[in-house]
Amino acid sequence: MKKSSIFTDIESVINSLNTASISSERKEILQNLIVYIQLKVVSKEQIRINFICTHNSRRSHLSQVWAQTMATYFGIDNVFCYSGGTESTALFPMAAKTLQNSGFKIQQLSEGKNPVYAIKYAENEHPIIGFSKKMDDDFNPRNQFVAIMTCDSANEACPFVPGAEKRIPIMFLDPKAFDNTPQQAEKYQERSLQIATELKFVFENINL
Numbered sequence: 001m002k003k004s005s006i007f008t009d010i011e012s013v014i015n016s017l018n019t020a021s022i023s024s025e026r027k028e029i030l031q032n033l034i035v036y037i038q039l040k041v042v043s044k045e046q047i048r049i050n051f052i053c054t055h056n057s058r059r060s061h062l063s064q065v066w067a068q069t070m071a072t073y074f075g076i077d078n079v080f081c082y083s084g085g086t087e088s089t090a091l092f093p094m095a096a097k098t099l100q101n102s103g104f105k106i107q108q109l110s111e112g113k114n115p116v117y118a119i120k121y122a123e124n125e126h127p128i129i130g131f132s133k134k135m136d137d138d139f140n141p142r143n144q145f146v147a148i149m150t151c152d153s154a155n156e157a158c159p160f161v162p163g164a165e166k167r168i169p170i171m172f173l174d175p176k177a178f179d180n181t182p183q184q185a186e187k188y189q190e191r192s193l194q195i196a197t198e199l200k201f202v203f204e205n206i207n208l
Helices: 008-016 024-042 059-073 093-101 152-157 184-204
Strands: 047-053 079-085 105-108 117-120 128-130 145-149 164-169
Touching: 008 059, 008 184, 024 047, 024 145, 024 164, 024 184, 047 059, 059 079, 059 093, 059 128, 059 184, 093 105, 093 117, 093 184
Parallel strands: 047 079, 047 145, 145 164
Antiparallel strands: 105 117, 117 128
16 A cells, blocks of 8 residues: 655656556566565564765665655655765765755755755655765664675675675666756656666555
């Protein structure tokens, strides 16, 4: 059962996403995460998902935010989503802007080289706290989580993620390739919606 507190603009985006467009090869990769979440649901355990990328600046944040949103949208409780990197930099402003364009309400809580953002997706849900951090930062879980590797370099650099129960590579092309080009906004939106579509597929296939 869906919760009604998701912001209307975000709900409209989710409703427009076509999971039938996902290739069978890609669905096979996503199935690994579906199985992990389903087992946790059946055993009534908390579900912790840590999305890991090299710089924790773009893809890992988009994945964290969309996963938390989809869990709420599909009424799956006890889902806690995180993100981290093999190093920390900053949440790239265009990634935050892209989420804002899909209806997320974003408040910058601090200044400096690595600002902290509150990213709100629903009326009554706690906002996601977005900032760049290493994957083993105190903000992230120490154990009993699944590590989702969202980029090639992090996947290669981290064959073992300390504390992770499972490690699943679900990799996305980096929109950074289009920074400072006329296609930047379009390509960030494209990547965000791809991530959202694939995570919609994951959570709509969870049986409660």
